[in-house]
Amino acid sequence: NAGVTQTPKFRVLKTGQSMTLLCAQDMNHEYMYWYRQDPGMGLRLIHYSVGEGTTAKGEVPDGYNVSRLKKQNFLLGLESAAPSQTSVYFCASDPGRGGGYTFGSGTRLTVV
Amino acid sequence: AQSVAQPEDQVNVAEGNPLTVKCTYSVSGNPYLFWYVQYPNRGLQFLLKYITGDNLVKGSYGFEAEFNKSQTSFHLKKPSALVSDSALYFCAVRHPGRRDDKIIFGKGTRLHILP
Numbered sequence: 001n002a003g004v005t006q007t008p009k010f011r012v013l014k015t016g017q018s019m020t021l022l023c024a025q026d027m028n029h030e031y032m033y034w035y036r037q038d039p040g041m042g043l044r045l046i047h048y049s050v051g052e053g054t055t056a057k058g059e060v061p062d063g064y065n066v067s068r069l070k071k072q073n074f075l076l077g078l079e080s081a082a083p084s085q086t087s088v089y090f091c092a093s094d095p096g097r098g099g100g101y102t103f104g105s106g107t108r109l110t111v112v
Numbered sequence: 113a114q115s116v117a118q119p120e121d122q123v124n125v126a127e128g129n130p131l132t133v134k135c136t137y138s139v140s141g142n143p144y145l146f147w148y149v150q151y152p153n154r155g156l157q158f159l160l161k162y163i164t165g166d167n168l169v170k171g172s173y174g175f176e177a178e179f180n181k182s183q184t185s186f187h188l189k190k191p192s193a194l195v196s197d198s199a200l201y202f203c204a205v206r207h208p209g210r211r212d213d214k215i216i217f218g219k220g221t222r223l224h225i226l227p
Contacts (some may be wrong), residue, residue: 004155042219043156043202090155094215098144098208100162101215103155109134 002026006091006104013081013111021076022109023091031094032074033058034058034066036087043090049074081111114139118218126226132139132190133221135203145166145186146204146215147177154201162186173197198218 013019021031034046045058046068055066063085065077072076074093078085087109092101125131135140136144144163148153164209167179178186203218212216 040219045214047121048214092156096213098206098213100146100148100158100161101156103148103157105155106153 001084002092004093004102004104005102006089006107006110008107009105010108011110013078013109015081015083015111016083018077018079019081019109020078021037021089021105023076023093024072025073025091025093026104027093027095027102029093029102030070030071031046031096032068033092033094034076036060036066036072037090037106038087046076046089075095079103081109083111085109086111114143114205114207114215114216116203116218118201118203118221120220122222122224124224125224127195128192131190131193131197131225133201133203133223135186135188137184137186137203137205138221139184139205139206139207139216144206144208145177145179146206147171147188148174148184148202148204148217149173150200150202150220152198152199159188159201165197177192195225195227198223203207 007022025064033048035043044060067075091104097109117136146158146161150156162169162179171174200220202220204215206215
């Protein structure tokens with residue numbers, strides 16, 4: 001039982017490049033989330049999904065897009081990376097009904 | 113608006129001493145409360161949660177948390193700290209039944225256990 005798997009674990013991008021971060025969960029959870037974590041800022045919600053085919057904006061959505069074509073996968077895209085997007089990105093899944101989240105191990109992204 | 117406050121950015125405790133990491137919340141009604149731990153270069157891991165019932169909740173790794181409704185607090189505690197407890201701790205709150213039911217996280221408290 002893998003839980004929540006994020007790929008890649010590390011990536012270095014040049015300004016203006018694009019990339020997609022993949023989050024996969026095998027727990028049949030309805031809800032999925034993308035967060036970024038920066039020093040002193042805690043966790044900030046980027047986008048989330050309440051079910052297959054749905055997405056919604058979180059606290060800091062600008063510069064990111066997401067898709068949830070399959071229930072088990074939640075993709076985070078950066079169309080034109082900027083140095084301000086250097087961060088550690090975490091995906092989480094949630095069964096709903098007041099339970100807690102299960103987090104992936106993170107993707108460390110550096111934009112130079 | 114819902115919010116969670118962790119008033120201490122960092123807490124230092126000598127190994128073997130009791131530890132407390134503080135958390136207060138501002139949520140109407142009866143929220144669910146959580147503590148998560150993050151070790152270096154890892155994702156957040158669930159420690160414990162309070163839904164209802166006994167105000168003292170026991171969780172993983174010997175941690176417990178005390179819910180105090182009148183003070184709207186949910187402090188994390190451990191009777192005897194270990195060096196391996198050094199990590200970043202997040203308090204979180206959720207209000208099931210609300211239309212916008214997502215977990216709200218505090219900004220985290222870094223716990224240093226000194227050998």
